[in-house]
Amino acid sequence: MMQKLRRSPALMLGLAGLAFFVVLGIVAPFIWTDRAETLTDQTHLAASAEHWFGTDALGRDIFARTMVATRLTLLMCLATTAIAAVGGIGFGAAIWVGGPRVRALGQRVIDVLISYPSVIFALAMVAILGPGVGTSIVAIGLATCPAFARLTTNLAASIAGRDFVSTARLLGVPPSRLLRRHILPNIAEPLLVLLSVAFTVSLKALSGLSFLGVGVQAPDYDWGAVLHKGLEGIYLNPWPALGPSLVIILAGLSGGLIGDGLAAAVNPAAGRKRGYRAKVEALTSVPAYDAHDEDALAVADRLSVVLPDGTRLVDEVSFAIKPSEVLGLVGESGSGKSLTAMALAKLLPDDLTAVAGTLKVGDLDLNGRPPAGRLATEIGIVYQDPSASFNPTLKLGGQLTETLRKHGGASRAAAAEQAVGQLAAARVTLPEQRLKQYPYELSGGMRQRAMIASALLTSPKLLIADEPTTALDVTVQAEVLGLLREANERDGTAILLISHDVGVISAICDRVVVMYAGRIVETLPIERLRAGEAEHPYTHALLAATPTLHSPVDEPLSSIPGRPPHPAGRPAGCAFASRCPLARQQCHDELPVLTVTDTGATACHALHWDKEVLA
Amino acid sequence: MTDAIQKAGAGTTTVLEVQDLDVAFGKHHVLKEVSLTVPQGRTLGLVGESGSGKSTLAKAIVGLVKPAGGRILLDGVDLTHTKRTVAVRRRVQMIPQDPYSSLNPRMTIGETLAEALDPRRASVKAHRTEIEALLNRVALDGEVAARHPQEFSGGQRQRIAVARALAVRPALIIADEVTSALDTSVQAEVLGVLRELRRELDLTMLFISHDLAVVRHVCDEVAVLKDGELVELAARDALFGEPRHPYTRLLLDSVPDGGPLRTAG
Ligand SMILES: Nc1ncnc2c1ncn2[C@@H]1O[C@H](COP(=O)(O)OP(=O)(O)O)[C@@H](O)[C@H]1O
Ligand code: SF4
Ligand SMILES: [Mg+2]
Numbered sequence: 001m002m003q004k005l006r007r008s009p010a011l012m013l014g015l016a017g018l019a020f021f022v023v024l025g026i027v028a029p030f031i032w033t034d035r036a037e038t039l040t041d042q043t044h045l046a047a048s049a050e051h052w053f054g055t056d057a058l059g060r061d062i063f064a065r066t067m068v069a070t071r072l073t074l075l076m077c078l079a080t081t082a083i084a085a086v087g088g089i090g091f092g093a094a095i096w097v098g099g100p101r102v103r104a105l106g107q108r109v110i111d112v113l114i115s116y117p118s119v120i121f122a123l124a125m126v127a128i129l130g131p132g133v134g135t136s137i138v139a140i141g142l143a144t145c146p147a148f149a150r151l152t153t154n155l156a157a158s159i160a161g162r163d164f165v166s167t168a169r170l171l172g173v174p175p176s177r178l179l180r181r182h183i184l185p186n187i188a189e190p191l192l193v194l195l196s197v198a199f200t201v202s203l204k205a206l207s208g209l210s211f212l213g214v215g216v217q218a219p220d221y222d223w224g225a226v227l228h229k230g231l232e233g234i235y236l237n238p239w240p241a242l243g244p245s246l247v248i249i250l251a252g253l254s255g256g257l258i259g260d261g262l263a264a265a266v267n268p269a270a271g272r273k274r275g276y277r278a279k280v281e282a283l284t285s286v287p288a289y290d291a292h293d294e295d296a297l298a299v300a301d302r303l304s305v306v307l308p309d310g311t312r313l314v315d316e317v318s319f320a321i322k323p324s325e326v327l328g329l330v331g332e333s334g335s336g337k338s339l340t341a342m343a344l345a346k347l348l349p350d351d352l353t354a355v356a357g358t359l360k361v362g363d364l365d366l367n368g369r370p371p372a373g374r375l376a377t378e379i380g381i382v383y384q385d386p387s388a389s390f391n392p393t394l395k396l397g398g399q400l401t402e403t404l405r406k407h408g409g410a411s412r413a414a415a416a417e418q419a420v421g422q423l424a425a426a427r428v429t430l431p432e433q434r435l436k437q438y439p440y441e442l443s444g445g446m447r448q449r450a451m452i453a454s455a456l457l458t459s460p461k462l463l464i465a466d467e468p469t470t471a472l473d474v475t476v477q478a479e480v481l482g483l484l485r486e487a488n489e490r491d492g493t494a495i496l497l498i499s500h501d502v503g504v505i506s507a508i509c510d511r512v513v514v515m516y517a518g519r520i521v522e523t524l525p526i527e528r529l530r531a532g533e534a535e536h537p538y539t540h541a542l543l544a545a546t547p548t549l550h551s552p553v554d555e556p557l558s559s560i561p562g563r564p565p566h567p568a569g570r571p572a573g574c575a576f577a578s579r580c581p582l583a584r585q586q587c588h589d590e591l592p593v594l595t596v597t598d599t600g601a602t603a604c605h606a607l608h609w610d611k612e613v614l615a
Numbered sequence: 616m617t618d619a620i621q622k623a624g625a626g627t628t629t630v631l632e633v634q635d636l637d638v639a640f641g642k643h644h645v646l647k648e649v650s651l652t653v654p655q656g657r658t659l660g661l662v663g664e665s666g667s668g669k670s671t672l673a674k675a676i677v678g679l680v681k682p683a684g685g686r687i688l689l690d691g692v693d694l695t696h697t698k699r700t701v702a703v704r705r706r707v708q709m710i711p712q713d714p715y716s717s718l719n720p721r722m723t724i725g726e727t728l729a730e731a732l733d734p735r736r737a738s739v740k741a742h743r744t745e746i747e748a749l750l751n752r753v754a755l756d757g758e759v760a761a762r763h764p765q766e767f768s769g770g771q772r773q774r775i776a777v778a779r780a781l782a783v784r785p786a787l788i789i790a791d792e793v794t795s796a797l798d799t800s801v802q803a804e805v806l807g808v809l810r811e812l813r814r815e816l817d818l819t820m821l822f823i824s825h826d827l828a829v830v831r832h833v834c835d836e837v838a839v840l841k842d843g844e845l846v847e848l849a850a851r852d853a854l855f856g857e858p859r860h861p862y863t864r865l866l867l868d869s870v871p872d873g874g875p876l877r878t879a880g
C-alpha cells in the first residue's frame with residue numbers, strides 16, 4: 001500500500017517534524033533531566049541565554065522541562081491513539097459483521113457518542129477515576145473511539161456493496177475472513193489518514209486536560225502540565241507559557257501535515273500533473289483528406305488533442321461534415337471519439353490542448369477565440385448521461401431556456417414557449433409541466449429527449465451527440481435515434497453521432513468515420529458499412545466481432561487478439577499492426593496515410609499491395 | 616409456454632426450477648408468477664429492459680432476496696424457505712457485471728481463486744495446480760496468479776471472474792450482464808470463452824442480458840421479462856425466428872442490427 005503513496009512536500013515536512021520529536025523524546029531525558037528537576041533558588045527568571053524559556057516557581061529550567069516532557073507526551077498520544085484505533089475499528093467492524101439489526105443499533109450508539117465533545121466525556125471520567133496519566137489516556141482514547149467506529153462502518157458499507165464482497169459471500173467465505181481480507185485492506189488508507197488526525201487531536205486533548213490541572217499530576221509532567229505551571233506568572237514573564245505552547249503547536253502542525261499529505265496521497269485525483277505547456281510538434285505538411293471540401297459545414301484538418309507532456313491522445317485526424325449530413329464516429333472506448341468531438345465544440349478539459357491546421361464549424365474559426373454566445377447557439381451537444389448534463393438542483397425550465405435568454409436575446413415567456421414546442425417535437429409527454437419539474441423527476445429516456453430538445457432549441461448548425469443512447473433501453477434507444485434522424489430531416493441540422501456500436505451508427509448515419517487508437521483508419525459511406533464491405537482490416541475485425549440477429553450462430557464470433565496501444569505508446573507505424581492478420585514489416589515501420597478510394601478513404605498499406613490479399 | 620423447453624431439454628435432468636415466483640419490495644411487485652426451468656447443460660437467456668426484474672430474479676435464485684410466493688428448486692430440492700448452508704450456497708455461482716468491481720484489488724488472482732477453492736484457509740500453495748488449471752481453462756497463463764486485478768484489461772478480469780465461478784464446480788452459473796461493460800472486441804473474447812466452456816464442461820447457465828444479439832449467440836432458450844412478468848419463453852430459433860408476443864417483436868425490431876432504423880421515433 002505504501003509504495004502507492006506519492007510523496008508530497010507536506011507529507012515529507014510532517015514526517016521530518018515527527019521524526020525530530022521522536023528523537024527528542026528518546027534523547028531529551030538523558031540530557032536535560034538534571035536541569036529540569038533540580039530545585040534552585042533562581043525562581044521566576046525571565047528568558048535568557050542560559051534559561052531559554054526562563055525558570056518556574058521552584059527555580060527549574062522550563063526549556064529543559066519542556067524537552068524532557070516530550071517523551072511522556074508522545075507516549076501518551078501513542079497510547080491514546082492506539083486505544084482509539086483498536087477500540088473504534090474493532091467496534092465499527094464488529095457492528096458491521098453483526099448483521100443489519102446490530103448495525104442499525106450500533107450506528108445509533110455511535111451517533112450519540114460522537115455528538116458529545118470528547119473533553120466533556122474525559123472530564124467526567126476524571127471525576128470518576130481521579131486524575132493521572134492512565135486516566136487521561138483511557139479517557140481521551142475512549143472519547144476518540146466513535147470517530148474511528150463511524151468511519152469504519154461507513155467505509156465497510158461502501159466496500160460491502162462491491163461485487164467482490166457479495167461474490168465472496170456466495171463462495172462461503174466466513175465473516176472474519178471477509179473482514180480481514182476483503183474489507184479492511186480496502187479501507188486501510190482513509191483509516192491511516194484518520195490515525196494521523198487522531199494523533200494530533202489527542203495531543204491537543206491530553207495537553208488540554210493537563211493544562212486544566214486534571215491531567216498529568218506532579219511529579220510527572222507532560223507539555224500540558226509544563227504549560228499549566230508556566231501560566232502562573234504569565235504577566236510578568238510570558239516565556240514559561242509561550243515555550244511549551246510553541247512546542248505543542250509545532251508537534252500538532254507536524255501531525256496535521258502528515259494527515260493532509262496522506263489524504264492527498266491517497267486521493268488519486270489530487271496533486272497530479274504539474275502542467276507545463278505542450279511542446280506542439282509541427283503539423284505534417286499535406287492537408288489531409290476532405291479538408292479542402294469547400295462546401296463542408298465543419299472541417300477538422302490534422303486535429304490533434306495533446307496532453308501537457310506532449311502525448312497525442314488524438315493524432316492528426318481529418319474529416320469534414322457536410323451540411324445536413326449525419327456523420328458517424330465509431331470506435332472502441334479510448335479511441336479518441338469524445339476528445340475529437342469536444343475539440344470541435346471547444347469544450348476540452350483545461351489540461352488538454354487542441355492543435356489543428358483548420359478547425360471550423362460554419363464560419364466559426366475554432367482555432368481562434370470564437371465568441372461564447374455563438375459557440376453556445378451554433379453547436380448543440382447531447383451527452384451519454386443526461387443526468388450529468390442537467391443540474392439536478394434546478395428546474396428544467398430555467399436550464400432549457402438559459403442559452404436562448406442569454407445568447408439568443410429571447411424574453412422569458414418567448415423562450416419558454418419555444419422550449420415547450422421543442423419538447424413536444426421531441427415527444428416529451430406533458431411538455432408545459434416538465435418546465436416546472438426537476439431533472440430527477442423524468443425517466444432516463446424522457447431526460448434524454450429533453451436534452452435533445454434543449455440542444456436543438458437554438459437551431460444549431462451542428463449537433464454533436466456523444467453516445468446519446470448508450471445508457472438507454474433498446475426500445476428507447478430506437479426512439480431517440482428516430483428523433484435525431486427526424487431533426488436532421490426536418491431542420492437540416494447536421495449531426496456528428498458518436499458511438500462504440502456499429503449497429504447504432506448504421507441505423508441513422510449517412511457516412512461513417514472509424515477511429516482506432518486516436519487516429520482515423522477509414523471513412524466510408526454507410527451502405528458499405530451496412531453491407532460489411534469495409535476496406536480496413538480493423539473495420540472488418542470490428543464488424544466480425546459484433547453479434548447480430550442474422551449472422552450465423554454456430555461458429556463463435558471472431559475476436560481481435562490483444563488490446564489497442566495506449567496513446568503514449570502508439571507505434572510510429574500502423575497502430576493496428578500488432579493485432580492485424582495482414583501486417584507486414586512495412587506496417588511496423590511506416591505510418592499509413594488516409595488514401596482516397598472509390599467511395600471513401602482508408603489508411604492501410606495493404607491497399608497498395610496485391611489486391612488478392614484483402615479479398 | 617414451457618413445452619418449448621421440455622422439447623428442447625428432453626431426456627436431461629432439470630437443474631433449476633422456478634415456480635410461480637413472486638417478489639415484492641413493499642407494495643411494489645417486481646416479479647409476478649415467474650416460472651422457468653433450466654435443464655442440465657443448457658443455457659437459458661433472460662432478456663428484458665431495465666427494471667423488468669432480471670437481476671431480482673437472479674438475486675432470488677442465489678438467496679439474496681426473499682420471495683413473497685412461489686418456489687425455487689435446485690436439483691429438485693426446494694430452497695425457498697430453508698436457510699442455505701455454505702454447501703448449498705456454493706451450488707449457484709454468479710459472475711457479476713462490472714469487471715472493475717468484481718475482483719478484490721488487494722488480493723492477487725491466485726489468492727482470489729484459492730479463496731473460491733477453499734474459502735476458509737485459501738492457501739495458494741496448496742492449490743497451485745488447480746489454480747493453474749483454472750486459469751488455463753479461461754485461456755490465461757498460470758503465471759498471472761501472482762498479479763493483481765489492476766494489471767488486467769476488462770476482458771481478462773471477466774475471464775478471471777469466470778474462472779472463479781468455475782472453481783466451485785457449481786450446479787448453476789448465473790451470468791448477469793457479463794459483457795455489457797466491455798468493448799465489442801473484448802465482448803467477443805469473453806463470449807468465446809463461455810462458449811468453449813459450455814461445450815467442454817457441460818455448464819448449466821442462466822445468462823442475463825439486455826442485448827438480444829448477444830443472447831442469440833450464447834443461449835439455447837430465451838425468456839423475455841416485461842415489468843416482472845414472463846411474456847415469452849421459447850427455444851432460441853423459435854424466439855428469434857417467429858416471436859409470438861408483440862413485446863418480443865418490439866424488442867427485436869428495436870435492435871439496431873446493421874441496417875437503417877426500422878421502428879418509427
Ligand atoms: N482529461 C484527460 N486527461 C488525460 N487523458 C485523457 C483525458 N480524457 C481522455 N483521455 C485519454 O484519451 C484517450 C481518448 O479518450 P476519449 O476521447 O474519451 O475516447 P472515446 O470517447 O473514444 O472512448 C484515452 O486514452 C483516454 O484515457
Ligand atoms: S497498415 Fe498493415 S497493419 Fe495496419 S491495418 Fe493495414 S495491413 Fe494491417
Ligand atoms: Mg467517449
